[in-house]
Each structure stands twice: as structure tokens, then as C-alpha cells.
Amino acid sequence: MSLIRNLLAVIGALTLIALLVAAIWLGPRLASFDPEFLPTYSTFAANLLETGDPGGAMMWSVPVEEGLSPEEVIDSLKSLATTHNLLYVGESPFYQQVEAVTGEDYRYVNFLSFCDAQVGKMMLEYRNHYSGFMPCRIALVEDREGKLWLFSMNLDFMIYGGTELPEALKLSAIKVRDTLFGMMQGAAAGEF
Incomplete structure (x- = not known):
């Protein structure tokens, strides 16, 4: 004993x-880390432990309402981007690339890119590594059951995940984050 x-x-x-x-x-x-550093990573860790999936833990996902077509969701995203002064800078229809390479039909997967050039410039002036977050991407994905979803990276990691950003950059990045997530929610409901 x-x-x-x-x-x-x-x-x-x-x-x-x-x-x-x-x-x-x-x-x-x-x-020197952002005051939201711990809550941001705590939420990530909780999601990771719950799902076992790091991709799902660091992404936003919004289900698209039944009956909306991919074209309607894309038109909605473009319209909402314009309304919020976010530039639509392109798309990459991944499903077409898969079909071209494999010769087989593939479910709908399309990556849409959006950018705020002024905020992007601020990010690059702050740190070149932030170019990896640019442009902001929203994926429109048809799951294996045929349901459409919108996915995008949770930008909280960029905003709060380390050393606190300069105030002007932080406020601008939060605005872009909120706009992007709002666009996802709006497009998922078919708003214009």
C-alpha cells in the first residue's frame, strides 16, 4: 500500500x-494570441472528437432546400455576392473534370470562388501565407443520396486561430466571414 x-x-x-x-x-x-483562440480550437476539438473527421470539424455545411437546382443555387450565390460587394471570380465544375478523366458520370460537385480584393490585399500585406485562404470558396456538392449541400472553410481559424490580427484586418475578415456564411444560408434557401 x-x-x-x-x-x-x-x-x-x-x-x-x-x-x-x-x-x-x-x-x-x-x-499575443487572439482572445477567441481557445474557444475556436475547443469547438474544433469537440467536433473532431464527436465525428472523428477533421474535414467536417473545420468546415461549414448548409443543406440546400429540396427542389432547388444547382443552377438556382449558383445564381443565388452570385446575386448575394453582388449585393454584399463580394466579387464572383470563377468556378471549377469538378464533376465535369472527373467525368472527362474517368469517362463515367459523376455527382454534381462545383467549387465557386468569391473575393473582396481590398480585404485580400490587406491579408497579403499582413502575411503572404494568407493567400492560401484566397479566394473564398463555396462548394456546391450533391451527396450520395442526391441532396445538395453548400460547404466552405470555417474562417474562424484564420481570424482567431493564432496571433491576434491587426484591428482593421480582423474587422474586415469578420465582415467577409459573415458575408460568406450569410450567402450560404441565403442560397440554400433560394434567396436572391
Whole structure:
């Protein structure tokens, strides 16, 4: 019994030392991180643990109302983008590429790209790595059961996921994030 108690005491002491070292080492590094850093990654971790799918945990997904065609959803996205001063900069009909390569029909999958050039410039002036988030993409995907969905990357990782962004860039990025998600919700309902 004494051996177990001593072993547990040693494990406890080592755990406290490890926590203290982690706090001393991480504290200064996390001080410059965005205040929403922990909630953003906590939500991601909870989704990841629930689903086991990192892609699903870092993406927004919005089901499209029954009866809407891909063309109607795309027209809605383009209209909503224009209404919110977001440029439609192109699309990549992935299903056509798959069909051309395989010679077989494939379900509808199309990637639509949108951009706010002023915010994009701000991002690139801040850090070149942010080019990987540009342009903002919304995927229109027909699932295996024939239902249409809209998917896009959760931009909270870019906004809150590390060192706090300069205030003007952060506010602009939040506006783009909100616009993009609002477009997805609106297009999924067939709004123009």
C-alpha cells in the first residue's frame, strides 16, 4: 500500500512540474494570441472528437432546400455576392473534370470562388501565407443520396486561430466571414 501511495505521489509531483513548465513555456507565447483562440480550437476539438473527421470539424455545411437546382443555387450565390460587394471570380465544375478523366458520370460537385480584393490585399500585406485562404470558396456538392449541400472553410481559424490580427484586418475578415456564411444560408434557401 505504501508503495502505491508513494508511486501516486511521484506521478502527481511530476504532473505538477510538467504543468508548471508548460505554463511558463506557453504563457508568453499565448499572450499575443487572439482572445477567441481557445474557444475556436475547443469547438474544433469537440467536433473532431464527436465525428472523428477533421474535414467536417473545420468546415461549414448548409443543406440546400429540396427542389432547388444547382443552377438556382449558383445564381443565388452570385446575386448575394453582388449585393454584399463580394466579387464572383470563377468556378471549377469538378464533376465535369472527373467525368472527362474517368469517362463515367459523376455527382454534381462545383467549387465557386468569391473575393473582396481590398480585404485580400490587406491579408497579403499582413502575411503572404494568407493567400492560401484566397479566394473564398463555396462548394456546391450533391451527396450520395442526391441532396445538395453548400460547404466552405470555417474562417474562424484564420481570424482567431493564432496571433491576434491587426484591428482593421480582423474587422474586415469578420465582415467577409459573415458575408460568406450569410450567402450560404441565403442560397440554400433560394434567396436572391
